[in-house]
Amino acid sequence: MKRLGKWGLLPLFAAIALLSGCGEPFLSTLQPAGEVAQRQFDLMVLSTSIMVGVIVVVAIIFIIVMIRFRRKSENEIPKQVEGSHTLEIIWTVIPILLLLVLAVPTVSATFQLADVSPAEEKNDEGKTDALVVNVRANLYWWEFEYPNEEILTSQDLVVPTDEKVYFNLIASDVKHSFWIPAIGGKLDTNTDNVNKFWLEFDGEKADEVGNIFYGKCAELCGPSHALMDFKVKALPRAEFDQWVASMQAVKEPVQAETAEAQAGQEIFNNSCIGCHAVTPANTTPEQARMGPNLTDFGNRTLVAGILEHNEGNIKTWLKDPESIKPGNKMTGKYNLSDEEIDAVTEYLMGLKVQE
Amino acid sequence: MHAEEKMTHETWPASPEKATLEAKNKFLGFWFFLGGETVLFASLFATYLALKDKVPTADHVLAKDLFEMPLVFLMTMILLTSSLTSVYAMYHMKNFNFKKMQLWLGITVLLGLSFLGLEIYEFNHYVHEFHHTFSSSAFGSAFYTLVGFHGAHVAFGLCWIVSLMIRNAKRGLSLYNAPKFYTASLYWHYIDVVWVFIFTVVYLMGMVG
Amino acid sequence: MANQQSTSGNPRVDLEYRRKKNVEEMRYQVITFALMIFLTLIAFAAVGFGDVSNWFTIPFILLLAVVQVIFQLYYFMHMSHKGHEAPQLFLYSGALVGFLTVLAFMTIIWW
Amino acid sequence: MSTNAQKKGFGAVLWDYLTTVDHKKIAILYLIAGGIFFILGGLEAMIIRIQLAIPDNNFVSAGFYNEVLTMHGTTMIFLAAMPLLFAFMNAVVPLQIGARDVAFPFLNSLGFWLFFFGGVFLNLSWFLGGAPDAGWTSYASLSLASEGHGIDFYSLGLQISGFGTLIAGINFLVTIINMRAPGMTYMRMPLFTWTTFVASALILFAFPALTVGIFFLTFDRLFGSNFFDPTMGGNTVIWEHLFWIFGHPEVYILILPAFGIFSDIISTFSRKRLFGYSSMVFATVLIGFLGFMVWAHHMFTTGLGPIANAIFAVATMAIAVPTGIKIFNWLFTMWGGSIKFTTPMLYAVAFVPSFVMGGVTGVMLAAAPADYQYHDSYFVVAHFHYVIIGGVVLSLLAATHFYWPKMFGTMLNEFLGKITFWLFLIGFHLTFFIQHFLGLMGMPRRIFTFLPNQGLEIGNLVSSIGAFFMAVATIILLINIVITSVKNVKVGNDPWGDGRTLEWAIASPPPYYNFKQLPLVRGLDPYWIEKMEGKKEMTPAEPLGDIHMPNGSFIPFMISLGLFIAAFGAMYRLDYGWGLPVLIIGLVITFGSMFVRSIKDDHGYHIHKEELMDDDDNKGVKA
Ligand code: HEA
Ligand code: HEA
Numbered sequence A: 001m002k003r004l005g006k007w008g009l010l011p012l013f014a015a016i017a018l019l020s021g022c023g024e025p026f027l028s029t030l031q032p033a034g035e036v037a038q039r040q041f042d043l044m045v046l047s048t049s050i051m052v053g054v055i056v057v058v059a060i061i062f063i064i065v066m067i068r069f070r071r072k073s074e075n076e077i078p079k080q081v082e083g084s085h086t087l088e089i090i091w092t093v094i095p096i097l098l099l100l101v102l103a104v105p106t107v108s109a110t111f112q113l114a115d116v117s118p119a120e121e122k123n124d125e126g127k128t129d130a131l132v133v134n135v136r137a138n139l140y141w142w143e144f145e146y147p148n149e150e151i152l153t154s155q156d157l158v159v160p161t162d163e164k165v166y167f168n169l170i171a172s173d174v175k176h177s178f179w180i181p182a183i184g185g186k187l188d189t190n191t192d193n194v195n196k197f198w199l200e201f202d203g204e205k206a207d208e209v210g211n212i213f214y215g216k217c218a219e220l221c222g223p224s225h226a227l228m229d230f231k232v233k234a235l236p237r238a239e240f241d242q243w244v245a246s247m248q249a250v251k252e253p254v255q256a257e258t259a260e261a262q263a264g265q266e267i268f269n270n271s272c273i274g275c276h277a278v279t280p281a282n283t284t285p286e287q288a289r290m291g292p293n294l295t296d297f298g299n300r301t302l303v304a305g306i307l308e309h310n311e312g313n314i315k316t317w318l319k320d321p322e323s324i325k326p327g328n329k330m331t332g333k334y335n336l337s338d339e340e341i342d343a344v345t346e347y348l349m350g351l352k353v354q355e
Numbered sequence B: 001m002h003a004e005e006k007m008t009h010e011t012w013p014a015s016p017e018k019a020t021l022e023a024k025n026k027f028l029g030f031w032f033f034l035g036g037e038t039v040l041f042a043s044l045f046a047t048y049l050a051l052k053d054k055v056p057t058a059d060h061v062l063a064k065d066l067f068e069m070p071l072v073f074l075m076t077m078i079l080l081t082s083s084l085t086s087v088y089a090m091y092h093m094k095n096f097n098f099k100k101m102q103l104w105l106g107i108t109v110l111l112g113l114s115f116l117g118l119e120i121y122e123f124n125h126y127v128h129e130f131h132h133t134f135s136s137s138a139f140g141s142a143f144y145t146l147v148g149f150h151g152a153h154v155a156f157g158l159c160w161i162v163s164l165m166i167r168n169a170k171r172g173l174s175l176y177n178a179p180k181f182y183t184a185s186l187y188w189h190y191i192d193v194v195w196v197f198i199f200t201v202v203y204l205m206g207m208v209g
Numbered sequence C: 001m002a003n004q005q006s007t008s009g010n011p012r013v014d015l016e017y018r019r020k021k022n023v024e025e026m027r028y029q030v031i032t033f034a035l036m037i038f039l040t041l042i043a044f045a046a047v048g049f050g051d052v053s054n055w056f057t058i059p060f061i062l063l064l065a066v067v068q069v070i071f072q073l074y075y076f077m078h079m080s081h082k083g084h085e086a087p088q089l090f091l092y093s094g095a096l097v098g099f100l101t102v103l104a105f106m107t108i109i110w111w
Numbered sequence D: 001m002s003t004n005a006q007k008k009g010f011g012a013v014l015w016d017y018l019t020t021v022d023h024k025k026i027a028i029l030y031l032i033a034g035g036i037f038f039i040l041g042g043l044e045a046m047i048i049r050i051q052l053a054i055p056d057n058n059f060v061s062a063g064f065y066n067e068v069l070t071m072h073g074t075t076m077i078f079l080a081a082m083p084l085l086f087a088f089m090n091a092v093v094p095l096q097i098g099a100r101d102v103a104f105p106f107l108n109s110l111g112f113w114l115f116f117f118g119g120v121f122l123n124l125s126w127f128l129g130g131a132p133d134a135g136w137t138s139y140a141s142l143s144l145a146s147e148g149h150g151i152d153f154y155s156l157g158l159q160i161s162g163f164g165t166l167i168a169g170i171n172f173l174v175t176i177i178n179m180r181a182p183g184m185t186y187m188r189m190p191l192f193t194w195t196t197f198v199a200s201a202l203i204l205f206a207f208p209a210l211t212v213g214i215f216f217l218t219f220d221r222l223f224g225s226n227f228f229d230p231t232m233g234g235n236t237v238i239w240e241h242l243f244w245i246f247g248h249p250e251v252y253i254l255i256l257p258a259f260g261i262f263s264d265i266i267s268t269f270s271r272k273r274l275f276g277y278s279s280m281v282f283a284t285v286l287i288g289f290l291g292f293m294v295w296a297h298h299m300f301t302t303g304l305g306p307i308a309n310a311i312f313a314v315a316t317m318a319i320a321v322p323t324g325i326k327i328f329n330w331l332f333t334m335w336g337g338s339i340k341f342t343t344p345m346l347y348a349v350a351f352v353p354s355f356v357m358g359g360v361t362g363v364m365l366a367a368a369p370a371d372y373q374y375h376d377s378y379f380v381v382a383h384f385h386y387v388i389i390g391g392v393v394l395s396l397l398a399a400t401h402f403y404w405p406k407m408f409g410t411m412l413n414e415f416l417g418k419i420t421f422w423l424f425l426i427g428f429h430l431t432f433f434i435q436h437f438l439g440l441m442g443m444p445r446r447i448f449t450f451l452p453n454q455g456l457e458i459g460n461l462v463s464s465i466g467a468f469f470m471a472v473a474t475i476i477l478l479i480n481i482v483i484t485s486v487k488n489v490k491v492g493n494d495p496w497g498d499g500r501t502l503e504w505a506i507a508s509p510p511p512y513y514n515f516k517q518l519p520l521v522r523g524l525d526p527y528w529i530e531k532m533e534g535k536k537e538m539t540p541a542e543p544l545g546d547i548h549m550p551n552g553s554f555i556p557f558m559i560s561l562g563l564f565i566a567a568f569g570a571m572y573r574l575d576y577g578w579g580l581p582v583l584i585i586g587l588v589i590t591f592g593s594m595f596v597r598s599i600k601d602d603h604g605y606h607i608h609k610e611e612l613m614d615d616d617d618n619k620g621v622k623a
């Protein structure tokens, strides 16, 4: 029976493990890589400590009871105690105090994390000084629009480090939820309204993980909900600006260079362009953006959000997207032979705005 | 007191609606049910308020274009009056006067029927004049659901009262059926209570915009 | 009130007494009815003829509705009688939950 | 109508159960049906855990996983946990308050059959084109987009069984208010009765919101309304609110009766009256009350804004206070007591720390900004399995062992019972403790698979292994039940020897009319009081007289069957011509049966004094 008491201590070990950080740094909420995640982590540590304290108290009383008050003889009749006012008051007041300790930082952080006023202040050009990204969640892919920069990309979110980035979130089909665990807690992308919040990406931490963080869809949205991942490229401001400039430079679809790629481009223009744009301008209406924008596809970290980015995987994806992401919206919308797929792949690999 | 017993003026208790244990249970259970109905209607009201005037395009009618005061006023008066008539019926029930009770219940039913008739006319009018239907917009869905739920309660109440009247026409009052009449009349009042909020929240507030 | 069992042993006297009580109660109910009609008239009038601002009209007619409903509950539905403690508790609890629901739907579903 | 006739033969027994209005038999019906659904939900859980045991697994397909996941949650909450609690409420509460029966025997049976047909309807989806797949919360945008009829099975099935639950709730409320034996004042009611009372009140106020929400969902999918369609002006957040206005009280509907069961078990096997009885009652009521003001803590990430989030965060935290009062009162009931570790007591003892662990993670979730990280991750899965399994399921297992003799007249094997306990407990912690960390390490919930190299492999494997322990434990429990029923060794009134409340003062199982004479209650723990004064049984509060009994009835079955049929009609109306007629036929059956019920007088019957005098206490109805 003594073992019963030990569970009480497990969370203590848990807390130690928690403080030392565990999980993969590009994914874990326990290794915060930005101001938002850090604040949330601090709150988690605070609340965990309180909770471990509560559990320890309960466990101690529990163990004493288990050891001392077992029945020794079948005839013993313990004293029938009604209660104790002093004790009652103690275990009412102390929890209230503990909760107050937790409630104050909770409320303050709630308001702080919801402050998106810099993203509402428009300057003379009708733009914001702060970096704003419009996120549109679709069955099972993500679109990122930079309204100030007038460019658009998909699947890989590119952001500058060490500054606040403001997000406007919406979903185009069903509800999803936008979550980059290492950077900060999630916010739902509703179908009805735009949700807003901000995140900040820590430069040093980004460096440690090769500038790539993992993002996830955190609201059940259909069969491939589990696979609706995205990546975040967190770049120093200068590199980010370069990326923006090279994106903006693409006004026309880039011409393929090799012969095979040109053939691929031909095919692409016939079968795919209806859903996939290869120019980054954000002027196409939302309804016409049926698939991820592929302008910078050659630089993607992943294919379709989950496969490693290489030719073989692109081919697998094009051959049978259904086998990779069940229920995705690309399956069965085109018909290509193996050779055509090879050509298209060649073309797609060449779609890079930067080397 | 057994429920089946034949009663006289003298033996008829002061509160026939809760003279037996079964009656007490029924009385209490029915009130609790009404407590639940309050939440039900509140949810419908809440939804209506959230979806009021929420239409897909600008050519759909809004609340302020839709409602007409005279009709609503008439319906309100009818329903309020029916509440009074059913109170009369209960008054006679307590006095063990079966005939008069049936009479007043009959009047209540007639008033209820005319209310329902007006409501059907009203809905019909909205559908044909304004193309404001259950499926035309979220506003339409919420409006017809809220008002229609109330209408369905009226219809159910009417069926209930009528079947009680017919079933007991020959038998007169007993402690077995008195609680049934009583709960039916509670139900009827409750429908009226809901209507007070409907005419205020849906119609009057709809008209002011 | 009329619900109370009289302690007098004589059924006849008892009956008279109850009859009287019932009549008295009926009088209250008619008054209630008159008041309800009156309140309804005011509410309709406030909307129909008033050029008053909505900031006044809406709370005002809501208040009238609440008053009217309380009359209904207490007189028509006899909630004023004893033996209605549990019904009161549960009806008000229902109303409270309902009120919270309406409040939430009007404040945090705004888009 | 012969009252004492002991019917024989399978057909007769079946008919007896189909028409019964006896709370003790209805309890058995709930126990069997709820038990079957629990195993079904458990099997679904096993499928989940097998699929997630290793990364990139393809034991089941993505679409099927979502169906399994949805049905697991829905089945467990609506068709297993709640009905099993109803089983014990039905079996025990009327006895605890010294009542002949519940207030509305007919409605009691109706409640059961509605639940049963609703549950069967929901589960038929497996065979008729696929189960619902939008999660047990069925958020509107996804549930409207979901193809096939899965979601329709969900909405119609839950609507039907929801009516049953509502009816059961009202029934218990009235029973507890009106049917208490003389002397059984409110502040002498056992805690299980109190928690049943408060939980029933929660049912009364919470289920209508679900009814309305499901109505909207059904009509949006099948009858062309636009409540949740943003392109038509609708709003999906309405569903979220309605669901959680119901959903949060729902979790207290589950846990409060569990608290009650444990309160009774703990004081029984500590041989001590409950410490701080009145504050326990107060805490129960307060939890019920606060339970209605916190629903939006499930929606912190919906985007309600900081004001709403802050208010709901603080309100949620407040619930820790009354719950803490309970925890410490249990501990101090045992303190100074004489604890005997029977199987039910083992569960009760294990419950305390397990539930505290689940409860405190609940308070962590309530810290809104931190919840932005936890929400929809496995941390939440861990939280609610800790409170549900550590609280509700342990209480159900405890009650199964504790009340089995009272319901069936024979004791479950203690040795097997303890094995079940240890396996289940170890399995439970093994499965769910690690899930806290999976969540924190970035694993979202409701994913049919996870990718390798994200650090999630070991945790998931451990979790899946734990689930097998629970499965084995469940199987041993079933074996125990079979062995016990075959042996069928009869026991007396108070087989545990430490019974305190009225149900132990009556035969096991009790005769169909319960107490021959209503007992006189002289204080809290009335049977204990009498025992301490050296008496063997309760002092009667009335002279022996005729007992009024309700007649059995087949109508509840028919009413429910009608709705069951109508639901098929409503669902297939748009696909097939026969849909509409079937819908109408079903409704006619239902309303026709209701009509028959209301015009046919049913005065019940009386058991006469003479018969009662012949009837020795041991001759109850055969279970
Ligand atoms: C039986 C069921 C049950 C119970 C009892 C609880 C109890 C609590 N729950 Fe839980 N909860 C669920 C079932 C339950 N929950 C389910 C099913 C979900 C997920 C639904 C879904 O999304 O599918 C959920 C989700 C859930 C969320 C949403 C998470 C999210 O989706 O992001 C939150 C957030 O606040 C929460 C909080 C709480 C709190 C504060 C309590 C409190 O009542 C706990 C109180 C208890 C204690 C605190 C322990 C004892 C107290 C002491 C020893 C005193 C001292 C303590 C302190 C000072 C802290 N729960
Ligand atoms: C009462 C409520 C309840 C109970 C008891 C359980 C019990 C269990 N639950 Fe679950 N669970 C929920 C309510 C519950 N759950 C809810 C509401 C959700 C959310 C759903 C959603 O997101 O929509 C959920 C989700 C959920 C998930 C998350 C899935 C996901 O998000 O992708 C997981 C994963 O591990 C899980 C596991 C388990 C396990 C292993 C058990 C185990 O404890 C089960 C133990 C029981 C058995 C193992 C019995 C099996 C019996 C046998 C094998 C014997 C067979 C013998 C014969 C046939 C004779 N549950």
Ligand code: CUA
Binding pocket: A137, A140, A175, A176, A177, A217, A218, A219, A220, A221, A222, A224, A225, A226, A228
């Ligand atoms: Cu998108 Cu889950």
Ligand SMILES: [Cu+2]
Binding pocket: D247, D248, D251, D294, D295, D297, D298
């Ligand atoms: Cu909750």
